[in-house]
Amino acid sequence: MSAVNDPLELLSNKGNRQPSFLGPIWNPFACGLAGVGVALFVNWGFRRPVFSGVQKHIAFGAIGVAAGVYFDKKRDEYLAKRDAVLRHYIELHPDDFPVKDRKKYGEVLESWVPVR
Known part of the structure; x- marks a missing residue:
């Protein structure tokens, strides 16, 4: 795992983040199941x-899957736009986002002394 100190690196995906197995199919599956549930x-x-x-169950399930795909696309568009706005703000105001040195937990936490 590489260290990310630059704030702009946090908002960019250069192929180092892989989606999980259920990530792309979760919303269509859940909405399709909800569609069948509505028919029931x-x-x-x-x-x-x-x-x-x-046939009603199949139709409602298909409508649910289509709605899930649509919601996924809209969410991805929203998140991409949000990341672009944040990235642009960080580029315009680099003084507000200094690069910080990494610290280990031992350096941050105080030593613990039990009181008996």
Whole structure:
């Protein structure tokens, strides 16, 4: 693990951060599952067998997956815009963000002396 002292390095991804396995599929999966849950709830609300009308479950699940993909894209756009604004601010005001030396926990924490 490399040390990052420069604040601009924290806001840039130069291929050193890999997304987790569930990262790209979590929101579409969760929203698709919620869509199927809505179909089950609608059937329950109309006092029909909860698994009747399988095409409705498939349709609501597909709509949920599409909504999850859309929400992922919107979140990524928002985070990219936020990082760009922060990066630009740091570039304009480098005096507010000095490069700090790394310290170990032993240097930061005070020594502990038990009181008995």
